[in-house]
Amino acid sequence: MALGTLRQAQFRLFRLLEPRAIFEWQSFFALRPLLSKFPKGDGHSVVVFPGFVSSDRATRPIRGLLQELGYDTHGWGLGTNLLFSNALESEMIALVNEVYESTGKKVSLVGWSLGGIYAREVAKACKGKIRSVVTLGSPISGNTGHSHAHALFKVLNGEPSKIDITRYQSLNTPPDVPTTSIYSKSDGIVAWEGSVQARGEFTENIEVPASHLGMGVNPLALYAVADRLAQPENNWRRFNNHGFKSLVYKKPSKKVHRKLFEDVVPSISPLD
Numbered sequence: 001m002a003l004g005t006l007r008q009a010q011f012r013l014f015r016l017l018e019p020r021a022i023f024e025w026q027s028f029f030a031l032r033p034l035l036s037k038f039p040k041g042d043g044h045s046v047v048v049f050p051g052f053v054s055s056d057r058a059t060r061p062i063r064g065l066l067q068e069l070g071y072d073t074h075g076w077g078l079g080t081n082l083l084f085s086n087a088l089e090s091e092m093i094a095l096v097n098e099v100y101e102s103t104g105k106k107v108s109l110v111g112w113s114l115g116g117i118y119a120r121e122v123a124k125a126c127k128g129k130i131r132s133v134v135t136l137g138s139p140i141s142g143n144t145g146h147s148h149a150h151a152l153f154k155v156l157n158g159e160p161s162k163i164d165i166t167r168y169q170s171l172n173t174p175p176d177v178p179t180t181s182i183y184s185k186s187d188g189i190v191a192w193e194g195s196v197q198a199r200g201e202f203t204e205n206i207e208v209p210a211s212h213l214g215m216g217v218n219p220l221a222l223y224a225v226a227d228r229l230a231q232p233e234n235n236w237r238r239f240n241n242h243g244f245k246s247l248v249y250k251k252p253s254k255k256v257h258r259k260l261f262e263d264v265v266p267s268i269s270p271l272d
Contacts, residue, residue, distance in 0.1 A: 003191060014188035017211070024214030028061055031219050038223055039230035041070035044131060045099045046108045046229060048075060049092070049115030049122075051137075051216075055080045059112065061217050062225070069226055071108075074099055081114060092122050096129065106131035108229055112216040113137050113190065116181075123175035132178040132236070134228050136215045137187050141172050141194040178202045178236040180228045182221055184210040196252050198261050204238045207250035220248055 003011060028035075046066055048059045056063075056075035063073040078091055099107050108131045111119030116138025123130040174197055183195035183205065189212035197203050210218040227239060241249040252260075 003193065007191075011188070011191055014186050016188070017186070018188040018213050021211040021214030024211060024218045027219055028217040028222075032065075035065055035219060035222065036068055038065075038069055038226035041066065041226075041230055042232075043070055043072060044105050044108060044233075045072040045074060045103055046110060047096060047099060047119075048073065049109065049111040049118045050076065050081050051113030051115050052081055054112070054115075059115075059216060062110070062112075062222060065222060066110075066226070066229070069230075071229065072099075072103065076115075076118075089118075089121070089125075092118055093125050096122055096126050100126070100129040106233065108132045108134070110134045110225060110229075111136065111138060113212065114139070116140065117171060120171070120175055120179065123177060123179075127176070130175065130177045131233055132180070132228065132231065133175055134180045134182065134225050135195070136182050136221060136225070137184065137190050137195060137210075137212045138181065139190045139194045140181060140197060172197065174200060174203050176202070178228075178231065180204050180206060180224075180239070182206045182208055182215070182224050184208055184212070184215060184221075186210070187212045187215075189213070193260060196256070196260055199257060202236065205252050206239050206241070207252070209248065224249065 048063050050056060050059050056077065059075060063075060067073045074095070076092060076095065078088065096107055096109070106129055109119035109123055111117065113136065116135025117140060119133050119135060120140065123133050179197065179202060181195050181197050181204070183192045185192045185207060186209065187195070192207070196205050206224050208215070208218065208221045208224060210221050215221050224239065231237065239249065241251060
């Protein structure tokens with residue numbers, strides 16, 4: 001689905017407003033003592049994948065918080081996220097397999113931006129070893145027009161082959177585990193339409209007020225992450241945004257779902 005002219009203009013405006021991420025980083029550290037009151041974990045392992053042109057340094061705050069909340073957290077340990085290759089994917093899969101084998105428990109995956117695509121694809125490759133997947137501002141639609149970062153990614157990684165294109169178009173297929181997409185309508189890097197996934201038995205979308213560059217430290221987004229990871233294994237429930245939460249956390253309306261998926265996946269029902 002291509003973005004309309006007015007929506008493209010709005011998208012460009014939000015890109016100019018991305019420096020507001022500075023305030024989200026400041027709020028994370030200012031509110032850090034309060035964030036420790038978020039829903040607690042049960043000790044299972046969580047692997048966090050960084051976004052494009054980012055590394056484990058950027059995910060250190062969220063990993064530190066999740067560690068304090070009771071999780072065994074891991075960075076991806078593969079340096080700066082720049083070039084995608086089959087070898088890199090194999091390294092990510094090997095990491096998840098190693099964590100799973102060392103604990104004997106299913107692993108949850110969290111991915112910020114491009115890292116969210118990796119998290120979903122790794123989950124598909126590690127069947128039976130993944131507990132849940134949470135993505136933050138990730139371009140999961142398979143539509144390259146939904147990301148301002150795509151041009152740079154293509155410069156660094158080259159033109160995709162026919163096989164790559166086929167796989168890219170399948171990115172909107174979620175793994176067969178509880179999968180949450182957290183996104184923002186004011187995201188200036190990845191259009192929010194590209195982060196909404198179709199309604200399925202184990203899929204959900206949560207809208208938060210955040211920038212793209214600050215989503216991984218935005219306290220409101222992190223509460224949603226903590227709440228999702230704290231879901232009991234084999235007893236997953238969709239995010240409860242009733243009451244006061246409805247003022248902050250939104251879900252795509254039926255109208256939005258119809259617009260995004262009716263022509264592509266007409267059989268999806270019911271909708272959020």
